[in-house]
Amino acid sequence: MSFRKRFTLAxxxxxxxxxxxxxxxxxxxxxxxxFGGKVEAGESIHDAAVRELREESGLIVExxxxxxxxxxxxxxxxxxxxxxxxxxxxxxxQLVESDEMKPQWFSIQDVPFAKMWPDDEFxxxxxxxxxxxxxxxFYKDQDTIGHYTLSVVDEL
Ligand SMILES: CSc1nc2ncnc(N)c2[nH]1
Numbered sequence: 001m002s003f004r005k006r007f008t009l010a011x012x013x014x015x016x017x018x019x020x021x022x023x024x025x026x027x028x029x030x031x032x033x034x035f036g037g038k039v040e041a042g043e044s045i046h047d048a049a050v051r052e053l054r055e056e057s058g059l060i061v062e063x064x065x066x067x068x069x070x071x072x073x074x075x076x077x078x079x080x081x082x083x084x085x086x087x088x089x090x091x092x093x094q095l096v097e098s099d100e101m102k103p104q105w106f107s108i109q110d111v112p113f114a115k116m117w118p119d120d121e122f123x124x125x126x127x128x129x130x131x132x133x134x135x136x137x138f139y140k141d142q143d144t145i146g147h148y149t150l151s152v153v154d155e156l
Pocket of ligand 1: 081
């Protein structure tokens with residue numbers, strides 16, 4: 001029987017660049033990720049996204065725009081990761097490297113997909129075109145997508 005666990009994923013961007021973090025340990029180690037993590041009990045998904053972004057990058061944001069929902073399932077694991085994706089281009093604060101994450105700006109012409117989760121290559125183009133999306137990715141192992149669905153939506 002599968003069960004869902006909610007996560008957040010925040011992508012900070014400006015006209016030319018997107019902010020990614022190099023995961024230095026744990027799940028997804030060695031990959032450039034968005035910033036995010038678990039939604040704690042009693043916390044709204046949006047508040048969790050704001051908190052995780054500050055904790056992992058040092059950046060303070062008021063408003064995050066909700067742009068997508070991505071469900072991730074891994075073969076043999078009953079836990080489905082329900083990832084709520086947000087973006088913003090308004091932020092304050094200074095980038096901080098933590099023991100978990102090393103933040104770095106990348107040109108949107110040169111997103112390091114080879115060192116990111118494989119699903120990113122599918123939905124990043126929708127994110128960069130400011131489209132809203134819903135996706136489901138089944139991972140056969142941490143590096144291999146077995147099958148997926150991805151669609152542009154008018155509402156989440
Ligand atoms: C578990 S699958 C996954 N894809 C991702 N893309 C970007 N940032 C993440 N943290 C991601 N996790």
